Amino acid sequence: MGNQKLYKGSLQTIILKLLAATDKMYGYEITQKVKELTKGELTITEGALYPALHKLEAEGLLDVEVAKVDNRLRKYYKLTENGTKETVSRLAEMEDFLRTMQTIVNPNFSLE
Amino acid sequence: MGNQKLYKGSLQTIILKLLAATDKMYGYEITQKVKELTKGELTITEGALYPALHKLEAEGLLDVEVAKVDNRLRKYYKLTENGTKETVSRLAEMEDFLRTMQTIVNPNFSLE
DNA sequence: ATATATACATAATTTTCTTATGTATAACTT
């Protein structure tokens, strides 16, 4: 597991992107998907995930739909119309950030 | 100015990388260099910078050398031997992080 | 004379996480 600290600030964007790619997902599913996608490099804890989902919902970016599967509760989240728009801009910001950081940490990068 | 929030957690690595590329720099110089390098996308505030420099120094990654230029104080920071080693591993972690995030937010990326 | 730039610093607050804890059901193991 790499430096989790670096992921600080990017959780909302990750959630939004996954929902843009999969239409609807529930919390636990998101944690498992991220673990799988990142080959275990990023583990989203419940203490980070659930508050983040609640916040995105409160901001009107996500809609929630409760389901019962195998006698267990699931909360499916999906992007609202506004959430879809916001995802586009969050992804653009993320790409700017990644490009900028790439430039800075590039081994060929020099200050001269 | 992009989403400053995304840079949370990467300030130490940025400082270390700049010092690896320039041998010694003082605080204000770092803020200006970063602004220039990122074309204004990232503005490092003093409230973030100075505590970060003090912390890196306390951890033994930086040495400080005080100078007086034009009757004004400057504190030049440079990597210690340990700081140079640590920079290598911090940059490796940063590259892992950037690669992983790139995978997740890549527009060609799909969950199927 | 006044504002901006250079150069440091810290305190209060906010944001976002980690760690710890709690509830509950299902499935697997011994």
Added chain:
DNA sequence: AAGTTATACATAAGAAAATTATGTATATAT
């Protein structure tokens, strides 16, 4: 049958790293 792990939600306490606000002081530009 009993205990552990997996599934599925949630929140509270605390830590980490920033922002915002404030402070000191000198130099330069208007």
